[in-house]
Amino acid sequence: AAAPAGVVASAPSVQPDEGFVRFEPPIAALEAGKTTTVSITLAKQPDTTRTVTLKRQEGGFFKELFPFGDERQVDLTDKKNEVLKFNAANWNTPQEVVFKADANMKKPINVTFKATSGNIPLTWALCFGGIGLLMLGFGIYHMFVLPRPVHDGATEPSGTPFGEALLVMAALVIVPVAVYVGLYYGINWSLKSLARMQWGESVPVSNTVFTFITIAVVLFIFWILWLIAPIRHAAKNAFSGAARTSGVPFDDIFASFFSKPGIGRMIAFLLLYRLGEALLVKMSGPFLVKPLAEGGMGLSTGEYGLAYGTFGILALTLGGILGGLVASRWGLKRWLLPMCLAINVPDLFYVYLAYYQPTSFTTVVACVAGESFGYGFGFTAYMLYMLYIAGSGEHKTSHFALCTGFMALGMMLPGMLSGDIAESLTKSFADAPNIGWTWFFVIVCIATIPGFLMLPIIPLDKEFGRRSTETGVAEADVSGEKA
Helix, strand or coil: CEECCCCCCCCCEEECCCCCEEEECCCCCEECCCEEEEEEEECCCCCCCEEEEEEEECCCHHHHHCCCCHHHHEEECCHHHHEEEECCCCCCCCEEEEEEECCCCCCCECCEEEEEEECHHHHHHHHHHHHHHHHHHHHHHHHHHCCCCCCCCCCCCCCCCHHHHHHHHHHHHHHHHHHHHHHHHHHHHHHHHHHHHHHCCCCCCCHHHHHHHHHHHHHHHHHHHHHCHHHHHHHHHHHHHHHHHHCCCHHHHHHHHHCCCCHHHHHHHHHHCCHHHHHHHHHHHHHHHCCHHHCCCCCCHHHHHHHHHHHHHHHHHHHHHHHHHHHHHHCHHHHHHHHHHHHHHHHHHHHHHHHHCCCCHHHHHHHHHHHHHHHHHHHHHHHHHHHHHHCCCCCHHHHHHHHHHHHHHHHHHHHHHHHHHHHHHHHHCCCCHHHHHHHHHHHHHHCCHHHHHHCCCCCCCCCCCEECCCCCCEECCCCCCCC
């Protein structure tokens, strides 16, 4: 409990978990702006490492979903002390936690923290195991309820000569993979050896950088092999033979997709429109849960789930609905720039969070929800443009699937670098890690510029996406051929 200075209030209580957790001394009344220290030990020696978690008990279903109120005015001074580790060596060694009351408190309040012990790894294992079983159940269900294609069944061999198939497999699969493995480990070993010769010690090497280097080299080798006529002809024959065998003309599908007018600019848009978001989304979670001392926001797992998984998802959904409404009313071309602004400008919220590190949970939720709302609104343009690229031809569903592949690639490649960028910046500002995070999110904002540059050059029918008032359907030529 806490009260304004000079006002006596009942003490904050810590409820031990079935007598297994002990705390000393009994907590006295805590005045506004003051702190009190509690020492926590276990009552007996544990068989394995035990985790003790301190969690504020706010009571009531509403408070569990929306943890706001006076109880938030009393908290731990260090979020790292929410989780304590005990084992056979330190079970009876006191670990101190410090509670502090807000200096601006106006009235006495009662606050209870519950100390519970458990097996966190087992908890996560059960969580993901349950998700896996759920997905398995969905898969079995869909095996029986989904319609099947007319040509779904056994097929005849393609007739591709075994020698040609073996040549294609060796040239376009085995050789690039072997080169990738050799380059990755060879360059890594070489640089570490050079570092030991120069400085007498090894230096850490970024796996992400080596991955990009080796992938680039493998793609170059793949291109060189493709220029060799026998290999190119064998690959084309195997590809066409597989298409004839399956009954699905995917050779025509790929050819028609990559022969669309302006396809290069279209693919560039798919890869660059969310470049900033691709960097941000991989590191937003670690940033929000890292302790304040490490430059993060110090959210607990529950708080992060509430901010990002509840309010964030709600805001994302509302933004997507609003984006669909305005696009159907005025068309995509008119709203393309506002949607690009909506998906990128709210990244500045994270710059604010990193620089100022506000302790108000409400402020953090507002920033996360604002960024999610902008993303939902701006992502509408991305989805509609994929529909525009897919067009209305014979293979529009397959073309849309290819677009989703480029969509995933545009998130994956930048995401591979985001961790290294954030880590290097926080290490560079070791005395003020929040400044490192601030610069990371500034880089995220800079990375949004290529997406804006693509807007005036991509092919797009000015009426695409607009709903006809007479027919209730979209007025647009979705062939992807109009500029």
